[in-house]
Amino acid sequence: MQVILAGRLIDGTGAAVQRDRALYVEDGKIQGIGPAGDTPSDAEVIDLSGLAVLPGxxxxxxxxxxxxxxxxxxxxxxxxxxxxxxxxxxxxxxxxxxxxxxxxxxxxxxxxxxxxxxxxxxxxxxxxxxxxxxxxxxxxxxxxxxxxxxxxxxxxxxxxxxxxxxxxxxxxxxxxxxxxxxxxxxxxxxxxxxxxxxxxxxxxxxxxxxxxxxxxxxxxxxxxxxxxxxxxxxxxxxxxxxxxxxxxxxxxxxxxxxxxxxxxxxxxxxxxxxxxxxxxxxxxxxxxxxxxxxxxxxxxxxxxxxxxxxxxxxxxxxxxxxxxxxxxxxxxxxxxxxxxxxxxxxxxxxxxLGLDGVLGALVPGRTADLIAVDGDPSIRIDDIRSVRMVVKGGKIVVENAVVLDP
Ligand SMILES: [Zn+2]
Known part of the structure; x- marks a missing residue:
């Protein structure tokens, strides 16, 4: 089980920004979302609590x-x-x-x-x-x-x-x-x-x-x-x-x-x-x-x-x-x-693109494709340029703004 801590969560459905959430990810899919704070001790934690997290x-x-x-x-x-x-x-x-x-x-x-x-x-x-x-x-x-x-x-x-x-x-x-x-x-x-x-x-x-x-x-x-x-x-x-x-x-x-x-x-x-x-x-x-x-x-x-x-x-x-x-x-x-x-x-x-239910939103059941950026792009769209991390199917593929080789 992975736990991704999001300081701000923009879930891609158009819902308002949520503060301090935890995304539970297993086998590359989002299993659940809850308040940050009660992380299971055996979980692999990706701490994005200082960043805004949104769908890839x-x-x-x-x-x-x-x-x-x-x-x-x-x-x-x-x-x-x-x-x-x-x-x-x-x-x-x-x-x-x-x-x-x-x-x-x-x-x-x-x-x-x-x-x-x-x-x-x-x-x-x-x-x-x-x-x-x-x-x-x-x-x-x-x-x-x-x-x-x-x-x-x-x-x-x-x-x-x-x-x-x-x-x-x-x-x-x-x-x-x-x-x-x-x-x-x-x-x-x-x-x-x-x-x-x-x-x-x-x-x-x-x-x-x-x-x-x-x-x-x-x-x-x-x-x-x-x-x-x-x-x-x-x-x-x-x-x-x-x-x-x-x-x-x-x-x-x-x-x-x-x-x-x-x-x-x-x-x-x-x-x-x-x-x-x-x-x-x-x-x-x-x-x-x-x-x-x-x-x-x-x-x-x-x-x-x-x-x-x-x-x-x-x-x-x-x-x-x-x-x-x-x-x-x-x-x-x-x-x-x-x-x-x-x-x-x-x-x-x-x-x-016919991918509703699969990609494009950070809600349970969808693939864990997400990005973390500085600031809050739901207020200032330019903030979407400051990509710090990219996760694709639960795997970190960009870290500290650097693309990783698979
Ligand atoms: Zn063209």
Whole structure:
């Protein structure tokens, strides 16, 4: 039996902060929670009584094999799968050191993220739990076609989904619009019909995995929502030209279905900071519309659309320690309370990824994935940057802010 003493406990359910609690952990799972003070004498004690303890963070959108340099496309085109795997090893370690104990990887190549996930599970290397889509499904020449999974009609997308699941995918991703990383694609125009996306929804449900749809533009958001995907990535409501075209009826449908948005706010913020505003034309266009996009997000939140935290880590200027920056944006730009931002990377994120009851909250029955930080991030979200310890499945994996080898 382990006893973890928490000075402040933020349990990830949205409940108020509890003071001086003891978490009882056995076989990597939380067995019970009580007041600190009556610790059994034979227990292994982890004393975090001077710190705030919260669930291990979940980043719902990463690309572990992307380089997060000024030009990740150049790097992924130039590098072979072995080089991508080495990048992934470093990325996973950085994420864990940031307090991220679970990631959903929404695009790699050649099954590299499956190998990475398996090596972490076997404790060969340090890293978070990985739910991996493998290669995203896209149209011929479409967004991220260089990741190798092009499919152009209903039968083809179905086969693509089955192939990816067979080779080890534990979630799926479909590109519902073009993307800024892929020249020649259009972010404001749909890549797939409702029927085509629905075929992938069917396959995801059959395999009990979730389906993410990349959709920057409104046309793709509309089709993906009608098809019943689990999450809409980016969700920027852009029209075919450089205008914002919010569709309230689609947002209402998202809220009714529980389709979550993963707005990935941090890459643009960090690109602006890193380049002093000297960004590509497409990104400049996006930045000009950012205030309007944020207004859409605030409206979605008011309508009850779940909004969860994902960084798109791996894309330009976005390393694997960017999740605190995303949570700060949810507070400062979308108007979340710090506690709501924490929810977006813990309890709500777990629910969105189909992991309710397993991860994302420090309550009896769930896996003991937790972090300890200085201060109180439920008051000051920036405090989430000061990670002192990370525990994954009851094991200390980061101590004194240093990632341990397994
Ligand atoms: Zn992405």
């Amino acid at each position: 963070l979940i980043d719902c959108h990463v690309h572990l094999v992307f380089s997060h340099t000024d030009n990740p496309l150049r790097d992924v085109l130039a590098e072979d799968d072995q080089q991508l795997l080495l990048r992934g090893v470093a990325s996973a370690r950085q994420a864990l050191g940031t307090g991220i104990t679970t990631v959903r990887d929404l695009g790699g190549r050649g099954g590299v993220t499956f190998r990475l996930r398996d090596a972490i599970e076997r404790e060969l290397i340090a890293g978070p739990r990985i739910f991996a889509a493998g290669s995203p499904i896209t149209i011929t020449g479409g967004h991220c076609n260089f990741l190798g999974l092009e499919a152009d009609d209903e039968a083809a997308v179905r086969t693509a989904a089955r192939r990816e699941l067979k080779s080890g995918a534990t979630c799926l991703k479909i590109m519902a619009t073009g993307g800024r990383m892929t020249p020649g694609t259009n972010v404001g125009i749909a890549q797939y019909s409702v029927a085509e996306i629905r075929a992938v929804v069917d396959e995801a449900r059959r395999a009990h995995v979730t389906l993410a749809a990349h959709a920057i533009g409104t046309a793709g958001i509309r089709n993906a929502t009608a098809a019943g995907v689990n999450t809409i990535e980016h969700c920027s409501w852009l029209g075919p030209t450089a205008v914002v075209e919010f569709d309230e009826s689609v947002a209402i449908q998202m809220a009714e279905q529980g389709t979550a948005a993963v707005p990935t706010l941090v890459p643009v913020k960090q690109a602006m900071a890193a380049t002093g505003g000297k960004v590509s034309e497409g990104l400049r266009e996006h930045i000009a519309l950012r205030a309007e996009i944020l207004r859409c997000l605030r409206r979605m939140a008011a309508l009850g659309v779940p909004i969860v935290a994902g960084t798109d880590a791996g894309v330009a200027w976005t390393p694997f320690n960017s999740l605190p920056g995303e949570l700060e944006s949810l507070v400062s730009e979308v108007g979340f309370t710090p506690m709501q931002a924490i929810q977006a990377a813990t309890g709500s994120a777990a629910r969105t």
